[in-house]
Amino acid sequence: MVGKPLIAGIVAEFNPLHSGHASLIRKVREAGCDAVVVVMSGNFVQRGEPALFYKWPRARAALACGADLVLELPLPWAAAGAERFALGAVSILSALGCVGALAFGSENGDAAGLQRAAKAVCSPALRPLLRKKLASGIPFAAAREDAVRELFGGETADLLREPNNILGIEYCKALDRLGSPMRPLAFLRSGSPHDAGGAPDEGEFASSSQIRELILNGRPFSRLVPPEAGEIYRREMDAGRAPALLKRAETAVLAKMRCMSRGDFRSLPDVSEGLENRIYESARAAVSLEDLYARIKSKRYPLARVRRIVLSAFLGLTADFPRLPPYLRLLGFSEKGRRILNTAKKTASLPIAANVSDILSLDKTADNVFELENRATDLYSLCTPCAEPCGLEMTCACWERKYLFGYSDKRNKL
Amino acid sequence: MVGKPLIAGIVAEFNPLHSGHASLIRKVREAGCDAVVVVMSGNFVQRGEPALFYKWPRARAALACGADLVLELPLPWAAAGAERFALGAVSILSALGCVGALAFGSENGDAAGLQRAAKAVCSPALRPLLRKKLASGIPFAAAREDAVRELFGGETADLLREPNNILGIEYCKALDRLGSPMRPLAFLRSGSPHDAGGAPDEGEFASSSQIRELILNGRPFSRLVPPEAGEIYRREMDAGRAPALLKRAETAVLAKMRCMSRGDFRSLPDVSEGLENRIYESARAAVSLEDLYARIKSKRYPLARVRRIVLSAFLGLTADFPRLPPYLRLLGFSEKGRRILNTAKKTASLPIAANVSDILSLDKTADNVFELENRATDLYSLCTPCAEPCGLEMTCACWERKYLFGYSDKRNKL
Known part of the structure; x- marks a missing residue:
């Protein structure tokens, strides 16, 4: 790769971050990307449950494992179905204005194929056929796959069978809908399939769900996550702040x-x-x-x-929230991340919120989303072994969390 | 006593009903009363907590121990301070129109003294002095006692020191305020003081709080409650419906x-x-x-x-509820209770609600109170060891509870 250093974006939940995630970040760098920006779900995740760990230590783990900048995907997008989840996350990366590539793992590892599939599922020609299939009573996913197979052939339809391909297709759709210049970078996913139960095969990466199962059963999991992340998780559990359920x-x-x-x-x-x-x-x-x-x-x-x-x-999350996230909320950054933020100050199309006062100075829409995030965190805390008082969101800047999350990066201050 | 058979009313929580309660019912009958009507708190009680047992088995225990008719004190009065609690309960007995006496246990056992004290605490002369005492920073109860002592003497003031006397005084106040022709019948209270902890003295009745402590600690309590009641409580606990916490x-x-x-x-x-x-x-x-x-x-x-x-x-109980209960809700009755109800059909100043349809045909005020009661019961159930589905209030008639509470009195039907 030549020209300007390329910044790559990754959409993640890191619930928890495991060796497969760390490997993806490494691969992104090996592919010539100079820095990695992560958009990460907050305290609640897409499967409609609390993340095992608070978002702040999860962001910390991401930084420890190679991310340079971690931004939050606000609740209305983090806890939404794949389409909205992807649109919200991609819009955040896109709004930074300096991220050149959107990197993700998928079962096929071929971005061009996923882009073709994205065009297929959005094609107006598909709609009447899809409606017909649905009317026969089969579930949506199967109906869509069938319709794509009839109109666009088996190769494209087969992509709709694997969960990470489907998410990749949603990312491609979002890039299209947002008119984003970011280009998709699909990496071949290795390790246990998404949401797999049981134990991983020898030499394979465990999936997040396998690790969650071990953690929830009080079994050893350290060998399945990078040591830097494992240490953070262990500290959270020792302090009674995790796992949240x-x-x-x-x-x-x-x-x-x-x-x-x-x-x-x-x-x-x-x-x-x-x-x-x-x-x-x-x-x-x-x-x-x-x-x-x-x-x-x-x-x-x-x-x-x-x-x-x-x-x-x-x-208390209702359907009347905005289409796209109204701000870029910082969860953490490295030294390189700080430089990206300096660039973003000029390029970003959304306000960057490093702390609460940055959000409170915005408009009503931002206020509403932030209020919801506040409440969600106050309720999240009741899902942990030892509840914390309300208001964690109000002291949210990552460098202010020494007392609670055991670290303080003065140098991390903007 | 001569003339018409006298019906006595009792205000109770029966949380749970114990031998002292049963003894009061016996004494009321020995004093010449022909029948006993009980106004009982529903699923939540005055100390701001769920009753240990659902109201239906508690009503059942009351009938088994000598009560003839059990009416519910709706939540806004059952979970209120002494004054409002007493006013609501006395208004229900009064509204039946055929109850001649209000019986209760008190530490002094002398209704005339309590009536004098009721007049004293309501006297307009007391107000400026009470205000002065309160301004000096002492708690309300102490300020009121001091003020009564100064204006009405020590004998009256001393009555304000004992919890059951205080409640008795509230009953007398309520009778006055309602212009009720019911006369107060104070019985000397025996046994452990109200809300006493620890174990009762040999030969003394245990207090409800002592029995609650035993039940919550899984200790034997049968000897402290009438066997008829103990059997009902045991069945509730065996079924996982109690104790509620x-x-x-x-x-x-x-x-x-x-x-x-x-x-x-x-x-x-x-x-x-x-x-x-x-x-x-x-x-x-x-x-x-x-x-x-x-x-x-x-x-x-x-x-x-x-x-x-x-x-x-x-x-979700707010301050905007009516001054007095809007209906007389039946929780259970004996054969004699059924005859009282027949009389009350002619004498009652409030509608008698034997089942849900009776309430739903009433006005908006009744609707609101009943809706609140519904929600309270749906939430009460989450306080029990094995939650029940919502809607218990909707199938509330006492003769319909065979499935849930293990009894069915067809003859109990109106």
Whole structure:
């Protein structure tokens, strides 16, 4: 690669960051990228649950494993379905104005193919066929794959079968929709498949879900994460701040939902077609979280979507948030990250928020999103072994977290 | 006693009903009363916590121990301070229109003295002196006692020192305020003092709080309650429906309060003088229920009041409810109770609600109170070892509870 040093962006949850993630960051650098910017979900993640660790130590782990700058994907996008999740995350990288490539792992490792698939699934020609397939009663994913197969051939359709390819396709769609000049860089994903259970094969990277399972069962997991990250996770667990589990706030979720009306459920993101009635009846009948999920879930409404809806109800997240994130919230940065931020001051199309006062000076939309983030963190804390007081978001600048998260980088100050 | 058979009313929580309660019912009958009507708190009680047992088995225990008719004291009065609690309860007995006496246990056992004390504490002459005492910073109870002592003498003032006398005085005040023709019948209270901890003395009745302590610690308590009641309690515990504990819904209470604004706290019953700020700050700092209570509590705001305020926040009980209960809700009755109900159909000044449809046909005020009761029961259930689905209130008629509470009295049907 020649010309200006290339900055690459990565979208991540790091729940938790594992050796496969660290390997992707290394590969991105080996491919000639000079710096890595990460957009990371906050305290709640896409599967509709709290992340195992607070976002601040997770950002810290990312920096320790090679990231230069970590920005937060605000809750309304972090806890959304793949399309909205990808659009929000890509828009943040794009808004920095100095990120040249969007890097991600996928099962095929070929960006051109994913871009073709993105065009296919967005093609107007697909819509009538997709509608026909859906009417026959098969689930959305299968209907879409079938329709793409008929219109665009098996090679493209096959890409719609693997979770990381699908996410890659969403990234390509987002780049298109945003008219972003960032180019996609797909890396061949190695290791256990996304969301795989059980133990990883010898010599393979474990998936985040495998590591979560080990952590939640109190089993050793250190060999599966980079030592720098493992140390941070261990400190969090020793301090009683992790692992966070929605189960700990079970009566809080049930109580909240027992007090909600059909209308309240109708105003949640991703709730339509009378689903509010199914949720309302389920919330009134359910006596546990598992019971609640099981009652709402169906062929049409898969578990992940159900979990996100329940989480939205608990956190008070409604459907009336803006299309794109209104600010760039800093979670942490390296020395090189600081230089990127200096560049971004000139290139960014969104305000960069290093601390609370930066957000409070913005508009109503930013206020609303930040207020939601505040509440989410106050409730997140009730999911951890030892709850923290409210207001962690209000003292959020990464260099102010010495007391709570055991580190303080004065030099990390802007 | 001569003339018409006298029906006596008793105000009770029966949390749980113990041998002292059963003895009071017997004494009331021995004093010549022909029947006993009980006004009983619902699922939540005056100390701002869930009752150990659902209201339906508690009503059942009351019937098994000599009560003829059990009516519910709705939540806004059951979970209120002594004055409002007494006013609501006495108004229900009074509204039946056929109850001649209000019976209660007190430390002095002399209704005339308590009536004198009631007049004293309501006397307009007391107000300026009380205000002066309060201004010096002493707590309300001490200030009032001092002021009564100065104006009305030590004998009357001393009555304000004992909890059951104080409640008796509130009953007398309520009778006065309602212009009720019921006459107070004070019985000498025997056994452990109200709210006493530890074990009762040999041969003495245990207090409800002593029995609650035993039950919560999984210790034997049968000898302290009438066998008929003990059997009902045991069945409830075996079924996982008891004992109910607010601690089980701890994250639900904390989560609810973490989402409330200062304004929300200001609209709670019993919150004024800027107390909402103290509660708001406490709710944001507290990491457990005990921590929450300890932060709000002060010399001026005793624990019981703090507990009631926290409970109100949790249940969504605000200060804008009516002065008096809008209906007479049946929890259970004996054959004699059924005859009283037949009389009451002619004499009652409030509608008698035997089941949900009776309430739903009433006005907006009744609707609001009942909706609140519904939600409270749906949340109460989350405080029990095995939560029940929502809607228990909707199938509330006492003869319909066979499935849930293990009994069915077809003959109990109106």
